[in-house]
Amino acid sequence: MRLLLVEDDIHVAGALLALLSRHGFEIVHACNGREALQSLLADDALPFSVILLDLGLPDQDGYEVCGKIRKRTGTPLIIVTARSDVPSRIRGLNLGADDYVVKPYSVGELLARIHAVSRRTVPLVGAGRGRSDLRFGPVHIDLPARRVTVGGSAVELTLKEFELLVLLTQRPGVAFRRDQIISEVWQSSWQGTGRTLEVHVASLRTKLGIPALIETVRGVGYRLVAPMP
Structure with a gap:
C-alpha cells in the first residue's frame, strides 16, 4: 500500500516512516x-x-491543503494532528477528511484506521449496481467521473457531499435515518458527526440550487423528493 505522509516535523515523520515501512507500506x-x-x-x-x-504545516494552513486535495482526488485522507477540540474535528471532516486521529495515538489504532479508510470506496452501498449514472429530475450523477450536473450545468461538490447525494439518489422518497447516513457516508457513530451531516445537507441544497430537493423528515433524517413546480 502506497501512502503520502504530509508532516513537517522531521522527528515525527522519521518515526512514522520507520514504523509504517516495517508494516509493508511504501511511503x-x-x-x-x-x-x-x-x-x-x-x-x-x-x-x-x-x-x-x-x-500544522509551515507554508499553508493544513485545512486549506485538505480542501485542495479533496477537490482534486477522492483518495482516502486521514488528518493526524494534536488539535483535539470538537470544532477542529468538525472542520476537518467538513472539508472532506475521511478520518481524524489525535496525537498522541496508539500505533495499533493508526494502522487500523489506515486499513479501514483504504477499504472505503465510492460509490457507496453498491451504488448503481453496475450502472454508470444516477438521475433524479434535473440532477444527473456520473458515477465513474464523480461528476454532478443540474440541468446540464456542472456542480462542484466535495467528496462527502458527493457520497451523500449518491446515497439519497439511490432510493428517492425513502427517508434515511441520520445514524444510517452517518454510518454509510462517514463510517462513524461519533456524535459530533451529526452536526457535520446538517452542514453537508445545507451545502448540498445551496450548491444544487434546489433547496426543496432534500427534505428534512422530522425526528428521522432526510429524503430526496421531487420539488413542487
Whole structure:
C-alpha cells in the first residue's frame, strides 16, 4: 500500500516512516503543503492508497491543503494532528477528511484506521449496481467521473457531499435515518458527526440550487423528493 505522509516535523515523520515501512507500506514524505500537492498532481505520479495529513504545516494552513486535495482526488485522507477540540474535528471532516486521529495515538489504532479508510470506496452501498449514472429530475450523477450536473450545468461538490447525494439518489422518497447516513457516508457513530451531516445537507441544497430537493423528515433524517413546480 502506497501512502503520502504530509508532516513537517522531521522527528515525527522519521518515526512514522520507520514504523509504517516495517508494516509493508511504501511511503512518500512531503514536508509542506506545496510538496504534498506536487506529489499528488505530478503527471507521472503514481496513485496513493491513503493520505496522512498534519494540520500544522509551515507554508499553508493544513485545512486549506485538505480542501485542495479533496477537490482534486477522492483518495482516502486521514488528518493526524494534536488539535483535539470538537470544532477542529468538525472542520476537518467538513472539508472532506475521511478520518481524524489525535496525537498522541496508539500505533495499533493508526494502522487500523489506515486499513479501514483504504477499504472505503465510492460509490457507496453498491451504488448503481453496475450502472454508470444516477438521475433524479434535473440532477444527473456520473458515477465513474464523480461528476454532478443540474440541468446540464456542472456542480462542484466535495467528496462527502458527493457520497451523500449518491446515497439519497439511490432510493428517492425513502427517508434515511441520520445514524444510517452517518454510518454509510462517514463510517462513524461519533456524535459530533451529526452536526457535520446538517452542514453537508445545507451545502448540498445551496450548491444544487434546489433547496426543496432534500427534505428534512422530522425526528428521522432526510429524503430526496421531487420539488413542487
